[in-house]
Amino acid sequence: MTTMTVDQLRAAIEREMPGVRADLERLVRIPGIAFEGFDHAPLARSAEAVAELMRGAGVDARVTRAGGGHPAVIGRREGPPGAPTVLLYAHHDVQPTGDRGMWASDPFEPVERDGRLYGRGAADDKAGVMAHVAALRAFGCGTGDDRLPVGVAVFVEGEEEYGSASLPALLAAHREELAADVIVLADAGNWDVGVPALTTSLRGIVNCFVTVEVLESAAHSGMFGGAVPDALTVLCRLLATLHDAEGDVAVDGLVSGRAAPLDYPEDRFRAEAGLLDGVGLIGTGRLVDRIWAKPSLSVLGIDAPRTSEAPNALVPRARAKLSMRIAPGDAPDLAYQALVAHLDKHAPWGARVSVELELSGSPSVIDASGPYGDAARAAYQAAWDGVEPVEVGLGGSIPFIATFQEVFPDAAILVTGVEDPHARAHGPNESLHLGEFARVCLAEALLLRNVAEIAR
Template sequence: MTPDQIEAAVAASMPQAVDDLKRLVAIPSVAFPGHPSEPVLAAAAATEELLRSAGLPHVRQIEVEDSYPAVFAEAPAPPGAPTVLLYAHYDVQPAGDLALWRTPPFEPTLVDDRHLYGRGAADDKSGIISHVTALRAFQGRFPVGVKVIIEGQEEYAGERLERFIERDPDLVRADAIVVADTGNQRVGEPAVTTSLRGFGAFTVEVRTLKESVHSGQFGGAAPDALAALLRMLAALHDDNGDVRVPGLPRGVFLGTGPTEEEFREAAGVLDGVSLVGSGTIADRLWASYAITVTGLDVPSVNGAVNAVQAAARARVTVRVPPAADPKTTVDTVADFLRQVAPWGVQVSIGDLSLGSGFLAGTGGSARAALDRAMERAFGRPPVDIGAGGSIPLVSTLARLFPAAEILLFGAEDDGASIHAPNERVDLDELRRVATAEALFLQEYATL
């Protein structure tokens, strides 16, 4: 196919792509504990159907131990052609506080004929649709060998799919790997993600009493578990907002990143509120450690009673520079919390989840083909950026297949509000990304 034919085929298939994305977003496929499994399995089935519709001759679900199934598809390579592995995930983050959403999170809503709102519209159901739309352009006559793996518990489960692939690496062996779970800093400005921070998360629990007691009768002498936990969590950062845990130094990102003004706008920082941390924005987001308290198990304000709390729990997330070890980092943070715990309180650490970081090489023929494809699709060449998030599978693929080029790009952007209320995807961006992927497959086949 010529580039003109590919562009026309993708453009013609966009109405179907939008309908397919709406159908996926309407499925609340939250794979976190405590959420129903039926919607997650329904999303797996829908993903399987979509891959079949893309012309792939072999599509099946693969059971993953202690997790949800992955959907795998493949088409053999034409003689002499390379094989490309395509990755995305069909599970999504929980919706969170529904009151903060302007549209219902699992009722996909089109706004201004350009933005589709809903949980997972960007992260990462847009990745599934960009793959499917790119493949549909070839009507089953693919210029390269194609393998696709779409996992079902990327947002929570850590490295379960990774363990599965380590036992059967030939299943996903490829010459180049496209990971559609990142995006551009700004809509219309193409970027390739060349580094990912690693990830570690754990739950810390503090206990002080056999059971909660009346704050009037015992307050002032009885040790409050919530107060102790808050002191411990506050000790993780200094007054400037830098991580103060020994052994977790600030890093430097050797590339360009957003300005403070761009970051404030993308993050929605309120007027008069300062940013935290030191170094450039790129240093802070892509090369340094970051610690975030993502949840607290304590009485809510509405359900509060006059009591000294016997126990309190928090979920702590640590973002880890690409070359650092997530398990060592989590152990360091957990040890620090034990050290700063006041009053001899009992501290326990559990529910550990880990994901390794990634740092791309200098690039080869696949990256060169992608650069040409993205320049045609976007009208400008891509830039290299980092990502503060982690994709656990990527580091495993890099270790198992050191000769394969791993290319990270996608339809997310800094304004997409992934992991937050009012998540959305820009449909023009989705078209450009699907076009770039299809052009890349054709270009890579000729090298």
């Protein structure tokens, strides 16, 4: 088999990008949301569309499920004799849109503005799916001029945004089909527009519900207020104990660490976060430590009477949803126990407090050294015209990475992605930088080439 040169792959990606973008837009139009309360029929359509794209790119792909999980796409094609195999992972499900009034355009009708493609899933993670397809197409896969130099396994999950509950069962059922020398997990991002990155650490997650109860039922606020606490005041006081005066998490027993030696200017961070003028940052230490290597605790929502419907009565019960990100080196079960102990200890006025775990996921540390890590760095540097990729942490959580590490302990894992700091994944007006997307597609094609060269 004749090896394709860097220039040939660059030309091939340029040739394929119009079709890749058109297929990406078709995927974005499918509102595949795995959360409870949503119509799950679009997830089946999304999975079938992905399977068709993979088959068109030369992979024997099919839709499958594990138990009551949502549809995933799994496939494989063998490489030339003696060639290594690369597992390509992405996910086709997306986050709910939230308040559609916050979107400048229909979240499921992709539109380009100023070189960015807007739409739910345009970046996270349907562009990850299409980066895999683009790399395969660059080698002529599925045509009469197929020159793919490696074997490929494909796993496109259908419930990553909802916790990947069926992932372990899928990996167990298809372990042999998915076995690979290198695993490319395309669900992260780059350091900045124009600066590629490999993700080498991720925080874990513990989500839970905390409920406080003080009364058998609502009581007259005039007759009993001043002597009887209301549940909302109790909840507010309890939640306030989760952080110290500087804004650091005040739960004893959590792990903290040090992040990569990168400078994250505060003005850039504030702009990328969309922080309002005059609002201060919380926590202490370097910004990269705060968001990559230290725990965080956020209140995501509160169940209580709506202000427009609230009577003059003491609230008997209130509930909040908490999201705790835990640092690399911590364990979800230990972190959860520490949080429960803190909430029990700090419950004011003897209020009853109960905690219910919703989901958890382990943090990860990825070793990007070795020949396959070097192959990735070389690919990214070539795709970005000489700009060396940096190693970054991720404050968000991708628990399935730890699962892949457990199931395939001998495989080299590379965490890549298409997002940039302005992508606004999970938020309104999610978008994909189209120029950077083309570079990601080229980098993946070059990575497959470089992996084959190592074997030779």
